[in-house]
Amino acid sequence: MGNSSSVLTxxxxxxxxxxxxxxxxxxEIVSLYQRFCQLDRNAKGFISADEFLSVPEFAMNLLSQRLLKMVDGLNFKDFVTFLSAFTAKASVQ
Structure with a gap:
């Protein structure tokens, strides 16, 4: 499930x-997987800090350096979990 050549079942x-x-x-999971695969340029199964910085909105964010410590090396499941904190459906906690 982690590399760009695989398909989600x-x-x-x-x-x-x-x-x-x-x-x-x-x-939404399928769309997030497609984006994950785009970011995971070397199909390693995780996204590095440098790959996250390739997203202009992320790189320009004032909190990006703090966020990079949290996101460096995320696999797909952890990537989705990380992003779930930013959805309107998520609880404040």
Whole structure:
């Protein structure tokens, strides 16, 4: 599930949904996986700090250096969990 040549199965999608407390729909998980694969340029199965910095909005964020410490080396499940904190469906905690 971690590299760009793989395809998400229904089981993978449901597993990721459970991992992020179902804050994303199945279609959103598929879209996030496509974006993850774009960022994971070397198909390592995780995204490095440098790859995160390739996103202009992230690189320009004043908190990016702090966030980089949290996101360096995230695999897909952890990537989705990280992003779930920013969805309107997430609780304040």
């Amino acid at each position: 229904q089981y993978d999608i449901e597993e990721v949904q459970e991992h992020c407390q179902r804050l994303f729909s199945q279609q």
